[in-house]
Each structure stands twice: as C-alpha cells, then as structure tokens.
C-alpha cells in the first residue's frame with residue numbers, strides 16, 4: 001500500500017460487507033506465495049490497461065520525457081509492438097472493441113455517451129464459461145457492470161484520483177487513498193487472497209491514470225512540478241497543411257486547456273489578478289468547479305500535503321503571467337501539463353512494478369501472459385494538442401507490450417499493424433478457447449511466437465463522437481505502414497492523405513498533390529473493400545448521425 005494514506009472505508013452506503021473490504025485490503029502482502037497453475041496447462045492472463053497513456057511516455061518507446069523502468073520490464077521480458085493502434089481513439093469505444101473483438105459500428109458503442117449494449121459477447125464471458133476465474137479492478141467506463149467477471153471493483157464513469165468511489169457487486173463504496181495505489185492494492189489482494197490457485201485466471205487491472213485532469217499523488221506532484229520537459233517540435237503547429245478538422249478541433253494547449261481544472265490555478269489566484277483576465281476567458285478558465293471539484297475530494301490531511309505545492313505553482317503564475325508572451329504561456333501550459341500527466345504515470349510505473357514483483361516472487365509469472373496497453377494514444381503537445389480522437393499518429397497508435405515466458409523471445413520488437421481489435425482473439429487463443437466467428441480481429445499469437453506469416457498490411461479506423469467535447473469531426477480511414485488516407489465526412493466532405501515515410505509528423509496533406517494521384521486511387525479502392533470486409537457502410541454512418549440528431553446532440 002502507498003505510504004501516504006491508510007485505507008479506510010468512509011462511505012457506509014453498502015448494504016453489507018463493507019468491513020470485508022477493510023479486512024481484505026489489510027491482508028495484502030500477508031499471504032504465502034502460491035504455486036503456478038502450470039499443471040493445468042492453461043496460462044493466466046493479466047491485462048493491464050491505463051487510460052490515455054501515450055507511448056511517448058513509456059521509456060521502452062521514447063525516453064526523453066519519463067523513465068518507466070517497470071513497464072519497460074514487460075518489453076525486456078517480452079515483445080514491444082511499435083505499430084499497435086486502435087480502431088476508434090476514445091475511451092469507452094476502445095474498451096468495447098477490446099472486449100468484443102468487433103469494430104465500433106457492429107458492437108454499437110460509438111462514443112462515450114451512449115450505453116454499451118450488454119447483449120454483446122465479450123471475451124471475459126468466454127473465459128468464465130471455459131472455467132477461468134475472472135476479475136476486474138479499476139476503470140471500465142461503461143455505465144453498466146461487466147459481464148463474465150466474477151469479482152470486480154470498478155470506478156463509476158471516469159472515476160476520481162483522490163479518495164475514489166467504487167462500484168462493487170455488493171454496492172458502492174469509497175476508499176481513502178490515491179486511485180493508482182488503490183487499484184493495485186485491490187489487484188494484489190485478489191491475486192494473493194481471493195483467487196482459487198487451482199484454477200487459471202484472467203485478471204483485468206485497469207488504471208484511471210493518466211486521464212485528465214491529471215492529479216498526481218502528492219509526493220509525485222511535488223517531484224514533477226520541479227521538472228522541465230522538452231517540448232515537441234510541433235508545439236506551435238498552425239495546422240496550415242491540414243484540413244478544417246485539425247483547425248477546428250478544440251484541444252490546443254493554449255486555447256483549450258484550462259487554467260483551473262487542468263493547470264491547478266486556484267480561483268482565488270485569478271481573483272487576485274483582477275478577475276477574469278482578457279487572455280484567460282471563461283472558456284479557458286472553467287470557473288471554481290474546475291479546480292475545486294477535484295481538490296475538494298481530498299481530506300484535510302491530504303490537502304495539507306497538496307497545498308504547499310499548489311501554492312508555489314500559483315505564486316509563480318501570479319508573478320510571471322502578466323509579463324508572459326503568448327509563446328511563454330504556451331510553454332508554461334505545456335510544462336504544467338507534462339508535470340502533472342507524467343507525475344500520474346510515475347505512480348502507474350511504481351504500481352506495475354509491485355504487481356510484476358509479486359508475480360515473480362510467487363513464480364506466477366512463469367505461466368502468465370502479461371499485456372500492457374492503453375485505451376488509446378494521446379497528444380503530449382504534438383500539434384499543440386492534448387487529448388486524442390484523431391487518426392493522426394499520437395492518438396491512433398497505442399502502447400502494446402506483452403510478456404509470456406516460454407512463448408515470446410525476451411527483448412523482441414514487432415512492427416506489424418496490429419490493433420486493439422485483435423486483443424480478444426489473442427487472449428482467447430493463448431488460453432485455447434475458441435473465438436466466435438464474428439470477431440473481426442486476428443490472434444497475435446503467430447507474431448508472439450515469431451512466425452513470419454502475418455499478411456495484414458493495413459488497418460481500418462472510424463471515429464464518431466462529434467459534435468462533442470474537443471470537437472473532432474467524424475472520420476474514417478485506412479492506414480498502412482506507408483500511407484494514411486482519411487475521410488472527414490460529417491459537416492464537411494474532406495479527404496487527407498499523409499505520406500508516413502516522408503512526413504512522419506503528418507504536417508502536409510498531399511491528397512491533392514498530382515504526384516500522389518495513383519496512390520489516392522489505390523487507397524480509396526482498398527478503403528472501400530475494407531469497409532465491405534468489416535461491414536461498415538454509408539448507411540451505418542448515417543444511422544449514427546441520426547442517433548445524435550434524435551438525442552438533440554447535433555447542435
């Protein structure tokens with residue numbers, strides 16, 4: 001357990017068994033090591049997923065922002081995928097695709113708003129049916145409880161960083177502490193005390209961090225608030241070479257990231273500076289709730305640790321902000337963003353280390369496939385952005401690291417175009433469970449085993465949540481290692497083509513460049529075939545626009 005705040009159950013709105021949680025949590029680390037279930041032949045699965053974890057913030061991928069020694073261990077002992085991507089770069093839809101092995105337009109979870117259709121078959125249901133124990137701890141983000149899961153404590157919706165609430169099979173509860181530590185404690189407790197060592201297990205360990213508004217644990221908050229990070233070359237992107245979607249998106253650090261909610265500037269600080277400042281309009285400020293909505297979850301003891309750090313950030317802001325240029329403000333926001341975002345990741349890395357240590361100490365690691373991934377990628381200032389949604393690389397790609405002793409050559413890398421669509425079939429295949437014929441991915445086992453018979457050359461992508469927060473227009477596209485063709489089809493009709501080899505930062509749309517005319521023709525035809533293969537269509541595009549119209553969400 002993190003040394004910060006002892007666990008205490010504070011909310012007695014569960015019908016019964018609240019004390020059970022206290023007892024099980026105190027028992028973490030007290031149990032005896034258990035043997036692997038190797039004699040049963042079937043591997044255990046630990047699926048670790050963080051929320052919005054950019055590959056740029058994992059040192060196995062890129063080391064200039066943060067060192068993540070523990071997550072990197074998975075790559076050192078297994079395989080690092082350098083071209084893993086999602087089918088739809090947003091939270092709940094990505095999770096729905098992971099669970100069902102089906103694209104958004106078929107599983108129906110097009111966005112974060114509409115409910116998940118619980119008649120979908122999910123891979124945990126199949127594991128459970130095949131005799132596996134199943135458990136889930138952390139963020140699901142569906143608005144309904146997971147099916148096929150024996151044991152769970154999940155965050156309601158996005159969840160909270162400090163003293164988070166949890167939904168449990170027995171009711172709701174609040175646990176005092178820092179969310180990343182708590183989710184890990186619950187996970188370790190389950191491994192150590194609750195699972196049946198005679199059965200194989202499929203465990204989903206799902207972090208809330210590093211999702212906005214990026215509240216690190218207080219010690220990490222202090223440590224990271226004193227650091228400076230290198231800005232990406234495209235921080236001041238003016239979106240010139242792109243279409244209207246990039247220009248109209250609302251995810252620019254300078255214009256859309258909020259001083260209160262995101263950068264931890266107190267309402268009192270803005271008041272002392274003369275109220276709503278011209279360069280800090282209400283939209284960029286987010287009022288009192290933006291800051292206090294999160295801060296007030298902390299109790300007095302916790303606030304006492306956060307306060308000096310917040311004070312020092314606020315004092316520096318008050319002193320320097322009036323004389324800062326627009327460029328300075330962009331740089332300031334970028335630093336505040338990275339300090340908090342990466343601070344939350346430091347806790348993830350420590351906690352992943354705790355789980356890996358436990359598995360190694362007990363020998364469980366020998367028969368366990370461990371996956372580390374995120375529900376999508378994220379912009380860390382590239383193109384001046386935060387958030388995700390776009391098919392452009394930083395949000396399209398997602399980290400993927402897999403270890404499985406005896407099956408994967410340690411320290412290997414793979415650059416094939418693999419997707420979150422493939423996860424369900426991969427895990428089922430690893431466990432020897434037959435995947436339903438209507439799953440649309442491919443098992444990654446041949447890649448993990450080092451076979452060279454992978455034939456997929458391009459993948460399909462489709463994003464829907466518009467109009468909505470961040471205002472990223474609906475689009476679909478085809479992506480190969482060399483090209484990316486995109487169609488923004490709603491409220492505009494615009495195509496973009498990027499030459500991924502010559503223009504890896506995706507700054508120049510070459511769709512209208514005559515030199516690429518034959519590539520455009522070829523990719524359009526492949527995209528058409530792909531839409532047929534995956535059963536997507538204009539009729540479905542329209543159906544999902546109509547859903548927004550029927551709900552009054554098109555304004």
Ligand code: SGN
Pocket residue numbers: 051052090091092112141158211212213261387469470
């Ligand atoms: C919240 C965030 C957005 C974020 C969505 C979706 N705003 O609305 O910035 O894009 O979640 O994120 S916040 O003010 O609440 O922090 S997702 O990961 O769940 O898809």
Ligand code: CA
Pocket residue numbers: 051052090091211375376
């Ligand atoms: Ca997410």
